[in-house]
Amino acid sequence: MAQSLYIHIPFCLKRCAYCDFVSGIFDPLKADEYINALKKEISALPRETEFSTLFIGGGTPTTLSAHTLKDLIYYMFSHLTFNGSYEATIETNPGTVDFEKLHALRLAGINRISIGIQSFHDDELAFLGRIHTAEEAEHAVSLAHDAGFENIGIDLIYGIPGQNIVSWRKTLENAVRLKPTHISAYELTVEKGTMLYEYLKNPPLSPFSKGGFIESPLSRGNIGVCSPLWQRGVRGDFAMKNISKADNLKLLDEEKIIEMYEYTIDYLTSKNYIHYEISNFALPDYFCKHNLNYWDRGEYYGAGLGAHSFIDHKRFYNFGDLEFYINALTENKSPVQKIEQITNDKAIAETFFLGLRKTGGINLKTVSESYKQDLVSMYQNEIKELEEAGLVEYNSKSFNLRLTRKGLLLSNEVFTKFI
Numbered sequence: 448m449a450q451s452l453y454i455h456i457p458f459c460l461k462r463c464a465y466c467d468f469v470s471g472i473f474d475p476l477k478a479d480e481y482i483n484a485l486k487k488e489i490s491a492l493p494r495e496t497e498f499s500t501l502f503i504g505g506g507t508p509t510t511l512s513a514h515t516l517k518d519l520i521y522y523m524f525s526h527l528t529f530n531g532s533y534e535a536t537i538e539t540n541p542g543t544v545d546f547e548k549l550h551a552l553r554l555a556g557i558n559r560i561s562i563g564i565q566s567f568h569d570d571e572l573a574f575l576g577r578i579h580t581a582e583e584a585e586h587a588v589s590l591a592h593d594a595g596f597e598n599i600g601i602d603l604i605y606g607i608p609g610q611n612i613v614s615w616r617k618t619l620e621n622a623v624r625l626k627p628t629h630i631s632a633y634e635l636t637v638e639k640g641t642m643l644y645e646y647l648k649n650p651p652l653s654p655f656s657k658g659g660f661i662e663s664p665l666s667r668g669n670i671g672v673c674s675p676l677w678q679r680g681v682r683g684d685f686a687m688k689n690i691s692k693a694d695n696l697k698l699l700d701e702e703k704i705i706e707m708y709e710y711t712i713d714y715l716t717s718k719n720y721i722h723y724e725i726s727n728f729a730l731p732d733y734f735c736k737h738n739l740n741y742w743d744r745g746e747y748y749g750a751g752l753g754a755h756s757f758i759d760h761k762r763f764y765n766f767g768d769l770e771f772y773i774n775a776l777t778e779n780k781s782p783v784q785k786i787e788q789i790t791n792d793k794a795i796a797e798t799f800f801l802g803l804r805k806t807g808g809i810n811l812k813t814v815s816e817s818y819k820q821d822l823v824s825m826y827q828n829e830i831k832e833l834e835e836a837g838l839v840e841y842n843s844k845s846f847n848l849r850l851t852r853k854g855l856l857l858s859n860e861v862f863t864k865f866i
């Protein structure tokens with residue numbers, strides 16, 4: 448039985464330079480049409496399923512008004528069943544929230560907030576094309592505390608051109624000072640079709656001005672422009688594309704990236720955050736249950752533009768085009784564009800590359816039993832090779848397979864062995 452529900456809100460105030468998610472510029476009229484369509488999709492979800500996690504992601508869900516968000520959340524809670532200890536997360540960005548909106552979300556039953564901060568340096572934020580300053584980011588965290596959120600996650604990005612270990616350290620220190628329960632630290636990657644990709648393919652002679660301010664590929668700005676740049680990719684998309692980077696365009700030297708990542712692990716663990724997934728750290732009892740379900744290959748429903756569901760060994764992909772999505776639901780048709788049957792081989796590959804993302808790794812005995820195949824024998828050569836390279840550790844008594852510290856740095860090399 449599915450235990451997780453993902454809801455996609457594909458609107459943002461402005462397009463970030465690196466963004467590959469299904470999102471476009473907020474247009475209030477389109478948003479109303481979209482929410483009506485989304486409610487129709489939600490109303491068709493099975494009422495008997497008891498959900499333990501809800502994740503409202505985007506886009507930036509908090510581009511919607513407090514009234515619209517409250518109405519949508521009440522709609523979900525009245526049409527669906529959630530267990531008594533559910534985790535309900537909403538993603539937000541500084542610059543789209545005030546106390547009233549956050550308080551309304553908390554009162555409506557949202558008990559976890561994930562704030563996209565990315566950096567505590569204004570020049571880095573400008574390069575990324577973010578809509579907010581470092582000060583506004585800090586303010587958003589304090590508003591979330593004031594509004595009654597106890598479970599607060601912060602997203603950060605390292606590997607930004609112009610960034611160095613000193614500025615990254617300061618970002619991490621600021622993050623910890625704000626006492627979030629969860630910190631995600633992602634390496635900046637360049638996806639084809641993004642503005643960052645185009646910018647790096649044809650970089651200006653000097654991307655940095657003398658004062659150290661970095662010109663954003665988005666510096667032309669497009670706040671309020673109602674011609675959305677609809678893009679691929681949706682949060683919760685844990686498909687295989689995630690393990691390869693487009694064209695391998697380099698942003699910073701590999702050594703600098705490694706230094707930042709290693710520092711992140713050492714620093715955050717020294718501050719009592721548990722490193723539980725390649726890019727995720729949390730205080731005890733605050734691991735993100737919704738994402739753990741993805742990494743454990745649990746079933747989930749997804750509703751909204753470009754959302755995926757994974758039910759009964761099949762993956763369902765919704766339309767990624769806004770008009771198609773709205774029209775399908777308005778005409779009482781299914782918004783599903785494609786259904787993929789997940790073969791046993793693919794399921795096994797996913798078990799490895801999703802499960803090994805968790806620092807605790809996977810239990811090969813349990814996995815072998817669930818697939819009725821002896822995976823230890825099947826992959827003995829790969830595991831031996833990876834052990835010799837120092838990338839994984841396999842404990843033949845407990846059947847636990849996990850990445851080593853070196854393996855965390857070179858996880859894609861490990862994952863490709865199992866595909």
Ligand code: SF4
Pocket residue numbers: 458459461462463465466467468470505506507540563
């Ligand atoms: S990165 Fe996030 S905030 Fe920026 S455009 Fe993409 S979805 Fe919106």
